[in-house]
Amino acid sequence: MAAIKKGDRIFLVDGSSFVFRAYFQSMNQDRKYNARSDGLPTGAVRLFCVKLLQFIRDGAVGIKPTHLAIIFDKTEDTFRREIYPEYKAHRPDPPDELIPQFPLMREAVRAFGLIPVEQGGFEADDIIAAYACQAADAGAEVLIVSSDKDLMQMVRPGVTFYDFESGIKGKPGYRPERRLDRDGVIEKFGVPPEKVPDVQALIGDPTDNVPGVPGIGIKTASQLINEYGDLESLLARTAEIKQPKRRETLEQNAEAARLSKKLVTLDCNMKVDTPLEDLVVPELDAKHLLGFLKAMEFTAITKRVSDLYEVDASQVEADPRLAPDGSATADLLAGVDPDSDEKPAATASAPAKPKTKKDLDLGADLTPQGLAAQRAATAKSAKIDRAAYTIIDDAAKLERFLERAFDGGVLSIELLTSSPDPMVAEIVGIALAIAPGDAAYVPVGHRAGNDLLSGGGLAPGQLPVRDVIARLAPLLRTKGVMKIGHDLKPDITVLAQHGLDVVSFDDIQLISYVLDAGRESHGLDSLAEAHLGHTRLKHGELIGKGRDRVALDNIDITRAAAYAAEAADVTLRLWRVFKPRLTAERMTTVYETLERPLVPVLSRMERSGIAIDRAMLARLSGDFAQTMARVDDEIAELAGERFNLGSPKQLGDILFGKMQLPGGSKTATGAWSTRANVLEELAEQGHVLPERILEWRQVSKLKSTYTDALPTYVNAQSNRVHTSYALAATTTGRLSSSEPNLQNIPIRREDGRKIRKAFVAPKGHKLVSADYSQIELRLLAEIANVPTLRQAFQDGVDIHAMTASEMFGVPVKDMPSDVRRRAKAINFGIIYGISAFGLANQLAIGRDEAGAYIKKYFERFPGIRDYMDETKAFCRDHGFVATIFGRKMHYPEIKASNPSLRAFNERAAINARLQGSAADIIRRAMIRIQPALDAASLSAKMLLQVHDELVFEVPDGEVEKTLPVVKRVMEEAPLPAVALRVPLQVDARAADNWDEAH
Structure with a gap:
């Protein structure tokens, strides 16, 4: 071949991927087209053949191929499984009707005169990557x-x-075929193609079980990669990230991100068994192809091939091997590749699937575990039909529905609102469900088209929001009806704006969090996929994207009803699955004492907000701008030229280029690394320019x-800032704050403390x-x-001075501050699993010396090593x-084969018992x-609430009485569940601003 x-x-x-696409498309067509006369499923093969003929005859997007490679996955046991055994481990078995069609796809490729390409140990993606690079290097045009x-x-x-x-044209979600070049990839991912693996390493892929970093989506990932350049630079500079939740998540999942990048990166250099030049598009042998098509009983495409190639199909016999009574047919019906001595890897270990409730054999098991299993199985097998939901557009319908809710004692609720900010949101509609599949939508705030044209009037066919709220109020306030929702706090806040308190509720997001923190996402879409086997209508599909994006109150009522009622229905079904698990897994107390009661507490805090001094912030902003300008001038003088201080390159x-400073290292992109610790090391060595750069970055x-930014968050009605708290955001139970994030204001430097003054x-x-005070150290001593x-804690001794005395033999009295500082660094570092390298950097000492400190620490306090082990x-x-x-x-992942990932999880587990216990205490x-x-x-x-601190607003005349009450409640929070031997200490002060009170 040439x-x-x-x-x-x-x-x-x-x-x-083509095979699965063809299968699911075939499921949208008449059943009679999807199986042969003997029952062999063939729908996916039929559509596959139609597309192959199109490629050979017409090409795609205006290109006709000279070479055509059809590439398959041979097995899932690839080199990625060696790196990460859990790779693709959670993928469900293929549908039963698709299994016998896999070998038929390969037969179809051969019938067209092509070579089905596959290679053991590698995925189709790897082979495609190798071919693409080979062809591009040769100057050919490649279409993947x-x-x-x-x-x-x-x-x-x-x-x-x-x-x-x-x-499918005419159906929701249809879009014209797209050919993506570099700009198209940037539009989709927010980064150029070469940085796609960095973005994917952060977002992960639940389909392939690529871990990624929890909570980071494609938008955030692309922003981070664009800002920091690549994954390694981002992970090296996580200390610079302003959002504490995001920073903590990245720090905790750094090794998982690195592993994920290895899993998603494709290599141009793999050796492919089938040479690319062998894949030239041949002159089609129409008679051979017709023999295959007739054996499959594909009438329409048989006629088309016959007409195109002027061959009389009636004169061509069906391939006897593949015909209904052929030698290969029985194997295909059994799901066995007729060209193989073994079953396909995807089916070899697949258990027979139960078809009925009787097959599950769970009805007789009345234990909590049996009930949980029965509920899970029933939920998986039940269908969800969006078309079954109703729209309630008159008061009588609503009354009848609510009466049934009173009778049933359960009501799932989902609000559709005009804004994600509950402090300004208006109710657009309310979805209600009282049993699986029995759900309705009550529209109250849909606008009649574009506001500018319609004058903002309401669309017809709705109920007044005040009337609906009034009719709902008795249900929401009674203890006799359990209200169910997913992430209920925003809805509770919105309803509170209408004067309604929600009594007796369950939040399935929090139940999921209690049951599966650290091993499962708690979003409604993810939970529906995992526990119901159902894909929800996505929010983006409802409102559109870009220029086509529509405000929720301008959404068609019918579409909104399908989306919101489905959410209420899914939430109710999930509640039926999760609720018995709380009992079966003995987690009811955790949910009912640490999670559910905190929802109204946080809602009340968010509604209260906090006042800021905007004039002070404006002055500080001006001061910071002047400081930045001054430092900029100093840097320009030290460097001998002006340059973009925000450009790492x-x-x-x-x-490292011009000034030849020591310690330079390059990132994977070939650029010099300028992360914070690099600059800090240079500054500690006495180099002034890096010190000024750090100062500029901090002030900037x-x-x-x-x-x-803070003044932009001031609510127009309250004139205060209202942050939002997330309960199910971290594995350890710590809360996170956003819009704005008030948990990450730096207070170690004077400039940072000035922010709290505002x-x-x-x-x-x-x-x-x-x-x-030092709650995690106290818990370490306890646990x-x-x-x-x-x-030492019982005696009220300075714990850091005591540690220094124990380790270094220095009397506590008149102890040098640098010695105490070293002990403090070790005390806190031990909690977070600090390494000799990390301690050496923190204390500016040699790694050997730092290692000796850690070793001696464990010798002096052997219980800590025992606790860790x-x-x-x-x-x-x-x-x-x-x-x-x-x-x-x-x-x-604590048993992961990857040593770095395993070590990370070990450190996280050690810290989690302490940080999690501290988080539980402040929740209580x-x-x-x-x-x-x-x-x-x-x-x-x-x-x-900021980690271990609570902030209150107190009338001047009540300060003296309030301080001891707050202090007592916080110090006694573990009781009566746990009586600590190590006393908790709370420092409480009052002042005119937050900084002075802290």
Whole structure:
């Protein structure tokens, strides 16, 4: 065969994704077209053949191929499984009707005179990547035909991507066929093709079980990669990330992200068994092809091939081997490849699927575990039909529906609102469900088309929102009806704006969080997929994207009803699955004491908000701008030229290229690394320029993230800032704050503390800050049972000075501050699994010396090492660790074959018991604060929670009475569930602003 050359046009077809696409498209067609007379399923093969003929005859997107490669996955046991055994481990078995069609696809390729390409140990994507690079290097034009986004990383000069998954014309979701070049990939991913693996490493892929980083979607991932350049630079500079939740998540999942990048990166250099030049499009042998098509009983395409190639099909016999009574047919019906001595890998271990409830044999098991299993099985098998939902557009219908809710005692509720911010949101519609499949939608706020044209009037066929709220109120306020929702807090906040309290509720997001924190996503879409086998109508599909995006109150009522009622229905079904699991897995107490009661507490805090001094922030912003300008001038003078201080590349070229400073290292992209720790090391060595760069970065971050941004969050009605708290955001139970994030304001530097000065008490009030002192160290002494540390806390000794005395033999009295500082770094570092390298950097000492400190620490406090070893062993055996209150935090990767990933999970598990227990304690305190204040007739309001600190707004005349109440509740929070031997200490102060109170 002739070598690949310029002018050749290479089609690389991802046969594996094509097969599934053809199957699911065939399921939308009449059943009679999807099976042969003997029952052999053939619908996917038929559509596959139609597309192959199109490629050979007409090409695609205006290109006709000279070479056509149809590439399949031979097995899932590829080199990626060696790197990560869980890769694709959660993929469901293929549909039963598709299994016998796999070998038929290969027969179809051969019938067209082509070679089905597959290779053991590699996926189709890898082979496509190798072919694409070979062809592009030879100057050929390459079109990758696939719906797999992983292959978009291969787009480059000469290589484009054809997205064939364009839907069915006339149906929702249809879009014209697209050929993606570099700009198209950037539009889809937000980054160029070569950085697609970095983005995918962050977002992961649940379909392939690529872990990624929890909570990071494609938009956030692309922003991070564009900002930091690549994955390694991002992970090296996580300390610069302003959002604490995001920073913590990235730090905790750094190794998982690195592993994910290995799993998603395609290599041009694999050796392919079938040479690309062998895949030239041949002259089609019409008679051979017709023999195959007639054996499959494909009438329409048989006639088309007969007409195109002027061959009388009646004179061609069906392939006897594949005909209904042929030698290969029995094997195909059994799901066995007739060309193989073994079953396909996808079916070899697949158990027979139960078809009826009787087959499940669960009815007789009345234990909590049996009920949970029965509910899970029933939910999986039940169909969800959006067409069955009703729209309630008159009061009588609503009354009848609500009466049935009263009778049934259960009501699932989902609000559709005009804004994601519950403080400004208006109700557009209310979805209600009272039994699986029995759901309705009550429209109340849909607009009549575009507001500018319609004047903002309401669309017809709706009920007045006040009337609906009034009719709902008795149901929401009664304890006799359980209200169910997913992430109920925003809805509770919206309803509170209408004067409604929700009594007796369950939140399935929080139940899922209690049951599966660390091993499952808790979003409604993910839960529906995992536990119901159902794909929900996506929010993006409802409102559209880009220019086509429509506000929720302008959505057609029928479409909104399908989306919202489905959410209420799915939520109710999931509640029926999850609720018995709480009992079966002994997690009811955790949910009912730590999670559910906190929802109204946080809603009340969010509605209260906190006042800020905008004038002070404006002055600070001006001061920061002046500081930045001054530092910019100093940097320009030190560097001998001006450059973009926000450009890591320009900075690296100055530091390590022009100035030849030591310690330079390059990232995977070839650029100099300028992450914070690199600059800190240079500054510690006495180099002034890196020190000034760090100062500029710090001030720039304070200005952009806080002094400039905070005033934009002030609510027009309350004139206060209202943050939003997430309960199910971290594995350990810590809350996170967003819009704005008030948990990440830096307070170690004077500039950072100035930001807290702008959070102020209104006239006649004070802000009170109540902060747990060294709570995680105290819990370490308690849980690890370290007598020396425990006694020190009981005696009120300076714990860091005591540690320094124990380790270095220095008297506590008049101890040098640098010695205490070293002990403090070790004390806190041990909690987070600090390494000798990390401690060396923190203390600016040699790694050997740091290692000696850590070794000596464990020798002086042996209980801590025992605690760590016991925690790791328990987590390896059970897959989770637990707080002192029983909250489970799962770390399924603790037994990973990858050493770095395994070590990361071990460190996380050790820290989780401490951080999680601390988080539980402050949750218990928050839940008890309001009843204690009410009992003391005090009117203080709890405004903020920042890790181990609570912030209150208190009338001047009540400060002295409030402080001891808050302090007592917080210090006694573990009781009566747990009686700690190590006392908790809370420092509480009042002042006019947050900084002075802290």
